[in-house]
Amino acid sequence: MSLATQSQAVADFIARAAGAQRATVSVLNRLGGGAIQENWAIDVAIADGPQAGNYEAVLRSDAVSVIAESWPRAQEYALIAAAHGAGVTVPQPLWLEPSGSVTGRPFYVMRRVRGMAQGRRLLRSLEGEAGDALAQRLGAELAKLHTITPVTAPDSLAFLPKVGGDLIAVRAAHYRKSLDALPEPQPVLEWAINRMEDLAPKIDSVALCHRDFRTGNYMAESGELTAILDFEFSGWSDPYEDLGWFCARCWRFGAVEREAGGIGTREAFYAGYESGTGRSVDDARVRYWEAIAPIRWAIIALQQGERHASGQEPSLDLALTGLRAIECDYDLLAELPKLKKGA
Amino acid sequence: MLPRPGAADLLKMAQQALQDHVTGKLEGEAKYHALMALRAIAIAEAELKEGAAADAAELKRIQALYEEPLGDLAAARRRLASDIRARRFEPGTPREVRLLDALTATTATRLRAVNIKYMVRRGRGAESAV
Structure with missing residues (x-):
């Protein structure tokens, strides 16, 4: 099942994580450059609660198979959050879903950043x-x-x-x-x-x-x-x-x-x-x-x-x-x- | 198995067809995939043409480091890797120089088949280092 068909499940998760009644997620496209992970551009709208607003975001999930050296998403989220806390220019980490129960694979959501990496x-x-x-x-x-x-x-x-x-x-x-x-x-x-x-x-x-x-x-x-x-x-x-x-x-x-x-x-x-x-x-x-x-x-x-x-x-x-x-x-x-x- | 054209000829023609009729019309991700396929064909061509001789030469180079017979190439590679890890080629000795000569020749042969442009940029660095 691709992320495009799971957007409602992701939206429900984000609403819970953001303390909101309702959120919507629009899946835009899969982003390149993730040889080990999958990255999807998504737009999130949170209707209410403390984090209400529109977010241009990226959903990053584990790939089908991973290599031994690579941290799973929950640990990577903690690392980005620590770097963010130290003032390093990283995408702002937003929400983590570590269990894999929402889409079948753990993922986290971070702010989408402009620019190119290739x-x-x-x-x-x-x-x-x-x-x-x-x-x-x-x-x-x-x-x-x-x-x-x-x-x-x-x-x-x-x-x-x-x-x-x-x-x-x-x-x-x-x-x-x-x-x-x-x-x-x-x-x-x-x-x-x-x-x-x-x-x-x-x-x-x-x-x-x-x-x-x-x-x-x-x-x-x-x-x-x-x-x-x-x-x-x-x-x-x-x-x-x-x-x-x-x-x-x-x-x-x-x-x-x-x-x-x-x-x-x-x-x-x-x-x-x-x-x-x-x-x-x-x-x-x-x-x-x-x-x-x-x-x-x-x-x-x-x-x-x-x-x-x-x-x-x-x-x-x-x-x-x-x-x-x-x-x-x-x-x-x-x-x-x-x-x-x-x- | 097949009469003419053989595998090498078919690969060459597939490569030519992709270059002449496909890659120029593509953009973005599709072009990236087509170029990867072209690269894979070029590597497979080199392997078909030179792989058997390169394997034989590699076995000969590894065997020359030993007095006793090592068996086939897979066994020889395993033995060599295991002896290097066990530090049976002490740094700064003639034995290590011979080892590095052998490793360098094998690596250069492989890199010529896989990415000769890398060697061009490198100015044959590894080969001139020993």
Whole structure:
């Protein structure tokens, strides 16, 4: 059953959640860009009660099949709400339906935001200095997110697994377990995980990290940031993981010379982050996370490919995503030998 | 199984038909799906043409890292991955250099089949790194 035929059930749920007698929902269209989730543009009208009014919104639900690393919608909602509370530019979270009893799958509703996210189109739309300004803004946004620490976090984030100085060891064990769950051995990734351990920096503090902070996961309009999206992988980590992920070559959408997300200079991005934290960015530490970024992307890509290959969710898009792990292997073999201990 | 035209020829013609008569007329999501299909055809063509030879070469490269016979390619890949995890290729040793040569050659062969443009942008980075 598609969402279009379930709009009454969604409207009844929203009315209850908003303390209203009556709400109506118009389903506009399914939005692109959700490889793991389904996103629908909806218009909500709440007739009465404390939240009465019209809302341009997005309903985000679990996809038919999910990958192991991705948080379910209830946890993702808590993460967006925490980021919203810390002043990060995210879509305002509105209502959560965690049980799956309304439409058959858990979902939440958030404000719809203008702009576009698609990487290559976004890159083409940036003119002159707009890319550097956007990179700087994104650096500053990341600094706001990283103010959330295990000490300052709201109770709603208690579900996040605790990590500390053992972060890299935990990550290596997790990656190896993920590889064991895949049908084919991955010699390049096995080698890269060893190097990740051998070259690991000392992790002295962790913060709430987006963990998929890259071009494609934020929206912008006329070069201005409108929202940071997709908190489905977020968790406690070394804040430098987010900076390295953003700069990783695999997320520059072909514009490899623009090292910050394919949109701007590394300097502009670092400057934005430094303006928020008041501390200098440790470039070597960014480059450590940047060099190992393809390990994680390769595992996610292989898991995506397996969603197709297993027959769980036949899709050419997923099948081709699985093959992108080869690009990651190539990047790891090119970059990791250059990396030195001591980042 | 089939007389001429064979699978490779059929794929080539399907690709040509899509390029000449379909993709130019499409926009938006439909065009995206057609381009994905074209890409899949190109990859399947490369696999048909070079897959068997590439597999044989990969097995030979892995086997060259060992003194005892490893069996078929699937067994050799499993053994290699398991030995890497067990750290039987110590960093900074000739054995690791030979391992990286083998991994790089296999990865480059695969990437040429799947996305040669990525290698062009990369300037053959991995191959020149070892």
